[in-house]
């Protein structure tokens with residue numbers, strides 16, 4: 478029997494402190510939300526299995542610190558990323574203005590082979606706040622910026638209410654997969670019943 482190796486898709490979340498990066502990840506992976514703010518220090522990841530085109534993939538989601546004093550990530554951290562998620566708070570203009578810096582910083586650090594076409598996804602978070610009345614960045618403005626940067630997919634989300642979070646991460650996974658070189662590695666298992674051992678030999682279908 479041949480079993481397919483699960484492909485790992487590495488995703489990095491960037492954005493200003495307090496925009497809800499950790500909350501979005503927790504909502505997506507654990508279906509949990511807390512009103513309490515606990516600053517992320519360095520970076521932390523969670524994984525989730527995702528299904529795309531009838532196949533399962535492991536999404537490894539890296540949540541990073543927005544606060545400068547807690548940023549301690551080396552270049553090696555960014556390398557191998559398959560998709561970068563840029564998050565801002567629709568109620569805080571500065572967090573939107575900073576998207577450009579976050580994007581450029583990522584491209585410098587990760588130095589992807591084809592920076593023009595590297596997959597980013599932008600999330601405008603906290604759309605629930607004050608029923609939308611304290612919003613300062615319009616959807617139109619955000620979409621225009623995304624369009625100007627090579628048609629970056631854009632989602633408006635609420636980590637608190639779970640609004641659009643699954644749809645956003647499904648798109649993130651899809652774009653991460655596009656970036657992953659197609660690899661089809663099969664691991665045929667042969668089970669040695671008598672010895673009770675399991676042997677595994679690898680083969681590559683190219």
Ligand SMILES: Nc1nc2c(ncn2[C@@H]2O[C@H](COP(=O)(O)OP(=O)(O)OP(=O)(O)O)[C@@H](O)[C@H]2O)c(=O)[nH]1
Nearest residue numbers: 494495496497498499500512517543603635636637
């Ligand atoms: N109303 C509302 N509050 C949110 C939402 N997402 C996050 N928050 C709150 O905003 C605060 C900051 O959220 P975090 O997820 O910790 O922000 P972060 O981007 O991870 O911040 P750093 O770790 O400092 O970079 C917390 O108090 C959350 O409860 C949202 O969609 N709606």
Ligand SMILES: [Mg+2]
Nearest residue numbers: 498499516517
């Ligand atoms: Mg955080």
